[in-house]
Amino acid sequence: xxxxxxxxxxxxxxxxxxxxxxxxxxxxxxxxxxxxxxxxxxxxxxxxxxxxxxxxxxxxxxxxxxxxxxxxxxxxxxxxxxxxxxxxxxxxxxxxxxxxxxxxxxxxxxxxxxxxxxxxxxxxxxxxxxxxxxxxxxxxxxxxxxxxxxxxxxxxxxxxxxxxxxxxxxxxxxxxxxxxxxxxxxxxxxxxxxxxxxxxxxxxxxxxxxxxxxxxxxxxxxxxxxxxxxxxxx
Amino acid sequence: xxxxxxxxxxxxxxxxxxxxxxxxxxxxxxxxxxxxxxxxxxxxxxxxxxxxxxxxxxxxxxxxxxxxxxxxxxxxxxxxxxxxxxxxxxxxxxxxxxxxxxxxxxxxxxxxxxxxxxxxxxxxxxxxxxxxxxxxxxxxxxxxxxxxxxxxxxxxxxxxxxxxxxxxxxxxxxxxxxxxxxxxxxxxxxxxxxxxxxxxxxxxxxxxxxxxxxxxxxxxxxxxxxxxxxxxxxxxxxxxxxxxxxxxxxxxxxxxxxxxxxxxxxxxxxxxxxxxxxxxxxxxxxxxxxxxxxxxxxxxxxxxxxxxxxxxxxxxxxxxxxxxxxxxxxxxxxxxxxxxxxxxxxxxxxxxxxxxxxxxxxxxxxxxxxxxxxxxxxxxxxxxxxxxxxxxxxxxxxxxxxxxxxxxxxxxxxxxxxxxxxxxxxxxx
Ligand SMILES: Nc1ncnc2c1ncn2[C@@H]1O[C@H](COP(=O)(O)OP(=O)(O)OP(=O)(O)O)[C@@H](O)[C@H]1O
Ligand SMILES: [Mg+2]
Numbered sequence: 001x002x003x004x005x006x007x008x009x010x011x012x013x014x015x016x017x018x019x020x021x022x023x024x025x026x027x028x029x030x031x032x033x034x035x036x037x038x039x040x041x042x043x044x045x046x047x048x049x050x051x052x053x054x055x056x057x058x059x060x061x062x063x064x065x066x067x068x069x070x071x072x073x074x075x076x077x078x079x080x081x082x083x084x085x086x087x088x089x090x091x092x093x094x095x096x097x098x099x100x101x102x103x104x105x106x107x108x109x110x111x112x113x114x115x116x117x118x119x120x121x122x123x124x125x126x127x128x129x130x131x132x133x134x135x136x137x138x139x140x141x142x143x144x145x146x147x148x149x150x151x152x153x154x155x156x157x158x159x160x161x162x163x164x165x166x167x168x169x170x171x172x173x174x175x176x177x178x179x180x181x182x183x184x185x186x187x188x189x190x191x192x193x194x195x196x197x198x199x200x201x202x203x204x205x206x207x208x209x210x211x212x213x214x215x216x217x218x219x220x221x222x223x224x225x226x227x228x229x230x231x232x233x234x
Numbered sequence: 235x236x237x238x239x240x241x242x243x244x245x246x247x248x249x250x251x252x253x254x255x256x257x258x259x260x261x262x263x264x265x266x267x268x269x270x271x272x273x274x275x276x277x278x279x280x281x282x283x284x285x286x287x288x289x290x291x292x293x294x295x296x297x298x299x300x301x302x303x304x305x306x307x308x309x310x311x312x313x314x315x316x317x318x319x320x321x322x323x324x325x326x327x328x329x330x331x332x333x334x335x336x337x338x339x340x341x342x343x344x345x346x347x348x349x350x351x352x353x354x355x356x357x358x359x360x361x362x363x364x365x366x367x368x369x370x371x372x373x374x375x376x377x378x379x380x381x382x383x384x385x386x387x388x389x390x391x392x393x394x395x396x397x398x399x400x401x402x403x404x405x406x407x408x409x410x411x412x413x414x415x416x417x418x419x420x421x422x423x424x425x426x427x428x429x430x431x432x433x434x435x436x437x438x439x440x441x442x443x444x445x446x447x448x449x450x451x452x453x454x455x456x457x458x459x460x461x462x463x464x465x466x467x468x469x470x471x472x473x474x475x476x477x478x479x480x481x482x483x484x485x486x487x488x489x490x491x492x493x494x495x496x497x498x499x500x501x502x503x504x505x506x507x508x509x510x511x512x513x514x515x516x517x518x519x520x521x522x523x524x525x526x527x528x529x530x531x532x533x534x535x536x537x538x539x540x541x542x543x544x545x546x547x548x549x550x551x552x553x554x555x556x557x558x559x560x561x562x563x564x565x566x567x568x569x570x571x572x573x574x575x576x577x578x579x580x581x582x583x584x585x586x587x588x589x590x591x592x593x594x595x596x597x598x599x600x601x602x603x604x605x606x607x608x609x610x611x612x613x614x615x616x617x618x619x620x621x622x623x624x625x626x627x628x629x630x631x632x633x634x635x636x637x638x639x640x641x642x643x644x645x646x647x648x649x650x651x652x653x654x655x656x657x658x659x660x661x662x663x
Binding site: 059062064065084085088089090091092093094096098102103104106107115116118119120121163167 | 239247551554562563656
């Protein structure tokens with residue numbers, strides 16, 4: 001019974017989620033009441049024109065920002081009630097892949113992946129071993145000691161994915177992961193992400209303009225003007 | 235996050251900006267070096283001076299002078315010129331006072347001593363040899379020759395540095411030598427040189443120090459009666475009073491009695507009072523100098539703050555990333571404070587070392603030789619050696635202060651960094 005209930009609890013759920021930015025005195029309604037449920041093991045694409053609020057939504061789900069109103073539940077816990085510290089702990093359990101990689105320039109590929117694991121306080125040997133495994137998984141075993149500036153866009157994005165996976169996150173959030181790389185490399189990244197979902201059961205929410213990615217996912221939602229207007233199961 | 239990881243991350247950030255971190259550290263280095271150098275020199279100087287005062291100064295003596303004389307007491311400053319003269323035979327009055335063992339009058343004038351071709355400027359001191367040797371039984375002692383207790387008129391006793399001014403055994407004058415003693419009487423018009431020939435009867439053993447009040451390595455001594463006739467005066471500069479004991483009650487009562495006996499026209503100084511005054515002066519000087527040095531550290535602190543605020547803006551995105559990865563506010567704070575701690579510690583370490591080197595260089599420069607030569611004439615001066623003193627307290631204090639300043643000034647930038655909201659930080663271009 002208990003197990004069933006847990007199964008039923010969505011890993012991510014947003015309820016009437018609103019976000020209003022104030023540009024001076026002009027309010028910008030980035031989200032206007034988004035209701036979304038994501039189950040464990042899902043692979044969801046969020047589509048929509050530029051400015052429709054996709055990144056804003058992803059930031060709310062990733063506990064990087066707080067909603068103006070409405071709620072975000074992560075495994076049934078209301079994130080808006082959490083303290084700064086608890087939010088930080090929560091973020092440790094969420095893998096975030098950014099459009100612009102956001103790697104730390106002075107650290108090597110391995111250093112960037114390891115850094116994620118120093119935050120929960122993993123020991124040196126264990127995090128080094130895991131970083132090497134992860135970089136191997138994303139196909140970068142021969143680029144471990146390269147700094148971001150010495151890597152191609154596709155390689156950087158793979159480092160970012162390896163980093164996002166380092167702490168065994170509950171789910172992976174990706175904001176236009178292929179937005180800054182060529183279509184061939186993008187294809188490889190898509191394959192990698194798909195494999196993660198299929199083989200390792202990682203829950204993935206990806207924001208994209210890219211139809212190629214959207215077609216590979218299990219489910220897509222379409223956003224316009226801060227609202228989800230269409231849901232489709234592939 | 236583990237402390238070691240926090241420090242290694244902070245260290246990595248510092249290493250990335252070596253030049254900037256170096257310049258920030260330099261600010262701390264200069265401040266700490268200044269403090270350490272000043273403190274170790276003043277402490278060294280203080281040790282030297284009080285050692286020398288103690289060796290040249292018996293604790294059971296008082297020095298009586300006119301208010302025009304050497305004034306170490308506050309009263310000396312206010313006193314107007316008075317006609318009062320301290321005469322040699324006033325020792326008889328002082329000797330009558332209870333608890334006074336005896337007293338000895340000292341006449342001191344600047345003059346010249348000539349032996350062979352060379353001539354030195356120095357202090358010519360007239361004293362009663364027997365009494366003086368009694369009061370300063372440790373220092374008015376002959377190394378060569380004898381100090382006659384009832385000397386001939388022409389007898390001269392010279393200090394060690396007068397006999398051996400170059401400190402290498404080449405004697406300027408020695409026992410049995412005839413020396414020419416000259417004094418310029420400026421009270422006549424035109425000033426007139428008085429000269430007589432004396433015979434060196436003894437060379438004092440080395441005293442070291444200034445011989446403050448007591449005998450000195452750089453003086454020559456002639457019998458008091460000879461001094462009176464030579465200088466044409468019965469006035470003396472000081473009267474040294476030997477007490478029965480060195481109880482503070484005795485010192486006080488005798489001091490008062492002497493002042494009273496001369497109607498308040500004399501200064502009475504005890505050696506302990508001089509020592510106290512000197513150490514008070516030193517504490518003040520030390521405090522003052524340290525204060526100045528501390529201001530330079532304050533400036534360094536503002537430099538740290540400035541640089542940290544700049545680097546905070548540069549690293550906004552990095553902070554956003556760290557927070558997105560789940561780093562807590564307090565960990566971000568610790569990273570920035572660790573950077574300040576590293577800068578502070580390095581600055582303090584280098585600062586203490588260079589301050590110590592600086593102190594030694596300065597001490598070397600200021601520790602002049604025993605003797606300054608100017609042509610054929612030369613003035614003998616007491617060779618004063620300053621040995622800088624670096625106490626553990628100073629080292630610890632320097633580290634603590636360097637660290638404190640760095641951390642205090644880093645507090646605000648670090649706090650601001652820790653409060654950045656992850657989305658805002660990530661959006662920062
Ligand atoms: N910090 C902010 N301050 C003010 N307005 C903002 C802010 N962030 C986003 N917006 C506005 O909110 C709306 C949604 O922005 P969002 O970044 O979520 O769009 P998006 O769907 O991710 O677009 P894109 O596909 O171009 O990335 C936009 O109109 C944007 O101008
Ligand atoms: Mg976006």
